[in-house]
Amino acid sequence: MIFLVGFMGSGKSTVAKELGKQLAMPVIEMDEAIEEEEGMTIKTLFEKFGESYFREKETTFLKTIKADSVVSTGGGIVEREENEIPLSTGKVVYLQASWETIVERLQQDTTRPLWNGDDEQKKKRFENRQGKYERVADETVVVDGKDSDQIVSEIIHRLKG
Numbered sequence: 001m002i003f004l005v006g007f008m009g010s011g012k013s014t015v016a017k018e019l020g021k022q023l024a025m026p027v028i029e030m031d032e033a034i035e036e037e038e039g040m041t042i043k044t045l046f047e048k049f050g051e052s053y054f055r056e057k058e059t060t061f062l063k064t065i066k067a068d069s070v071v072s073t074g075g076g077i078v079e080r081e082e083n084e085i086p087l088s089t090g091k092v093v094y095l096q097a098s099w100e101t102i103v104e105r106l107q108q109d110t111t112r113p114l115w116n117g118d119d120e121q122k123k124k125r126f127e128n129r130q131g132k133y134e135r136v137a138d139e140t141v142v143v144d145g146k147d148s149d150q151i152v153s154e155i156i157h158r159l160k161g
């Protein structure tokens with residue numbers, strides 16, 4: 001199992017697709033799976049039931065993953081300490097993006113419920129998460145200025161070595 005972790009916009013979904021292809025492994029997109037299960041977008045889920053409801057679903061879903069796969073986790077997977085147990089059953093790869101890269105990529109985004117409010121609030125969340133991603137990571141790959149092919153090659157190289 002390979003778990004990709006990182007902040008919103010770090011490229012987990014994009015990289016997971018390519019990595020799955022190259023390693024011939026199935027890809028699990030946690031956000032999409034939860035949206036399917038709940039029959040609504042994450043944005044609506046947050047609006048209707050709040051963040052803690054979503055976190056509950058996220059933890060439950062994470063625990064059910066059994067197949068050897070590339071898992072694109074939600075950006076907030078490190079918000080709950082108990083998620084570290086299922087994460088530790090696989091290799092955790094942290095896609096580390098700078099604040100500037102995240103802002104550039106998500107400038108126009110309106111789909112992510114926690115990508116709202118003022119910049120200071122968003123940056124605080126970003127900074128607060130850094131240590132948490134590092135704590136769960138087996139490998140950290142810096143993604144700034146790299147395309148997804150480069151990132152995928154680097155992940156494969158690291159996991160082999």
Ligand SMILES: Nc1ncnc2c1ncn2[C@@H]1O[C@H](COP(=O)(O)OP(=O)(O)OP(=O)(O)O)[C@@H](O)[C@H]1O
Pocket residue numbers: 006007008009010011012013014015031072073074075105106112143146147148151
């Ligand atoms: N290496 C890259 N270089 C440039 N743009 C990228 C790269 N990887 C992803 N992107 C772009 O950045 C945006 C966010 O990428 P993506 O959805 O893969 O992030 P994510 O980590 O899955 O985010 P979330 O945690 O919110 O699901 C997308 O518009 C995507 O096309």
Ligand SMILES: O=C(O)C1=C[C@@H](O)[C@@H](O)[C@H](O)C1
Pocket residue numbers: 007008031042073074075076077112113114
């Ligand atoms: O960073 C976060 O807390 C989130 C990231 C997304 O992947 C979604 O899981 C959701 O929007 C929450």
Ligand SMILES: [Mg+2]
Pocket residue numbers: 012013014031072
């Ligand atoms: Mg994603």
